[in-house]
Amino acid sequence: MTSTPQSCVLGTGRYLPSQVVTNSDLTNLMETSDEFIVQRTGVRHRRWAPPEMAASDLAALACRDAVADAGLSMDQIDMLIMNTITPDHADPGCAFFLQAKLGLAGTPVLDIKQQCAGLIYGLSLADHFIRAGTCRHVLAACSEKLSTRIDGSYEGRNIAILLGDGAGAAVVGPSPDGRRGILSTILHADGRHAKALYTAAPGSALGRREHLTPDDLQSGRVHFRMDGKAVFTNGVDKMSEAIFECLDANGLTLDDIDVLVPHQANLRMLEAIEQRVGISRKKVYVNVEEYGNIASASLPIALDESRHTGMVQPGNLVLLVAFGSGFVWGSALLRA
Numbered sequence: 001m002t003s004t005p006q007s008c009v010l011g012t013g014r015y016l017p018s019q020v021v022t023n024s025d026l027t028n029l030m031e032t033s034d035e036f037i038v039q040r041t042g043v044r045h046r047r048w049a050p051p052e053m054a055a056s057d058l059a060a061l062a063c064r065d066a067v068a069d070a071g072l073s074m075d076q077i078d079m080l081i082m083n084t085i086t087p088d089h090a091d092p093g094c095a096f097f098l099q100a101k102l103g104l105a106g107t108p109v110l111d112i113k114q115q116c117a118g119l120i121y122g123l124s125l126a127d128h129f130i131r132a133g134t135c136r137h138v139l140a141a142c143s144e145k146l147s148t149r150i151d152g153s154y155e156g157r158n159i160a161i162l163l164g165d166g167a168g169a170a171v172v173g174p175s176p177d178g179r180r181g182i183l184s185t186i187l188h189a190d191g192r193h194a195k196a197l198y199t200a201a202p203g204s205a206l207g208r209r210e211h212l213t214p215d216d217l218q219s220g221r222v223h224f225r226m227d228g229k230a231v232f233t234n235g236v237d238k239m240s241e242a243i244f245e246c247l248d249a250n251g252l253t254l255d256d257i258d259v260l261v262p263h264q265a266n267l268r269m270l271e272a273i274e275q276r277v278g279i280s281r282k283k284v285y286v287n288v289e290e291y292g293n294i295a296s297a298s299l300p301i302a303l304d305e306s307r308h309t310g311m312v313q314p315g316n317l318v319l320l321v322a323f324g325s326g327f328v329w330g331s332a333l334l335r336a
């Protein structure tokens with residue numbers, strides 16, 4: 001009889017570009033102010049990558065860091081999962097460009113597009129592939145170069161102020177001692193709200209034959225458009241619900257959780273979630289003031305920092321929670 005292997009996060013890694021962009025730097029690009037940004041979002045700085053670095057370059061550095069942290073070599077990776085909303089090119093998927101840079105030719109790759117919940121979905125897929133015995137070591141990477149998506153127009157500035165660049169990665173493999181583990185992953189989505197935060201063009205739903213037109217650029221259809229209030233309210237609701245759902249599913253209470261690592265959407269959202277669920281800031285990992293919102297990369301970067309700054313200790317119960325455009329949300333419970 002074969003037993004199902006328990007999977008765990010064996011290693012994590014991150015890469016943040018060195019250029020720091022302040023709120024006052026943004027005032028050169030759009031009509032905004034440090035006061036508005038700090039008061040509404042808590043963000044003070046973000047990092048921007050240089051033009052010559054693509055999402056796959058940021059991801060490759062985070063992946064190498066994660067594989068080394070796991071004590072593995074790249075040739076021990078059996079599958080690569082990549083999540084980004086800022087791919088290297090329109091097609092094929094960004095995972096192919098990342099795979100080539102990591103020297104993983106022949107290894108299966110999977111592009112997923114789960115926005116800010118990319119790590120939660122990536123961990124869930126990795127856990128299932130490992131427990132099914134299909135793979136031994138899965139590398140999940142989340143990378144974003146959101147500085148290429150800054151639109152300082154009146155319609156674009158509400159989201160532009162949040163965005164930063166960076167990458168994070170996690171290696172999932174069999175638990176060495178059966179104690180460390182991915183205890184649960186819970187996934188949700190609700191496409192009825194897909195247009196609350198989306199980019200209309202290019203796309204096949206524009207009622208025409210052309211892929212892209214000059215009017216797409218002029219009208220701003222190529223830029224993110226966000227209903228900020230809908231995203232804020234749903235983000236707080238869904239991340240709070242996901243925390244309680246994870247606790248219920250695992251027969252735990254909030255007191256059992258040592259560290260909560262949430263998607264770093266916006267400091268005000270994190271404060272609202274803390275209040276809603278009744279968790280102390282001391283247990284919540286927060287870096288959004290320093291890095292802004294890096295979409296899918298925020299969560300693995302925060303997880304890696306929380307592990308390497310000593311906030312997460314071996315044996316701790318760590319709850320990851322995320323929400324993103326789609327809407328998409330979910331949780332992952334880890335024993336560190």
Ligand SMILES: CC(C)(COP(=O)(O)OP(=O)(O)OC[C@H]1O[C@@H](n2cnc3c(N)ncnc32)[C@H](O)[C@@H]1OP(=O)(O)O)[C@@H](O)C(=O)NCCC(=O)NCCS
Binds near residue numbers: 041323
């Ligand atoms: C972005 C956010 C701070 C904007 O706050 P908001 O109150 O919803 O903003 P609105 O878009 O309704 O605009 C309110 C006012 O602020 C203004 N405003 C919006 N962005 C601004 C900016 N960057 N600088 C200055 N003023 C701005 C608007 O023009 C509007 O002014 P008006 O009433 O005179 O037209 C807020 O919606 C938010 O944090 N939402 C969640 C965003 C998020 O986390 N997204 C990522 C999801 S993973």
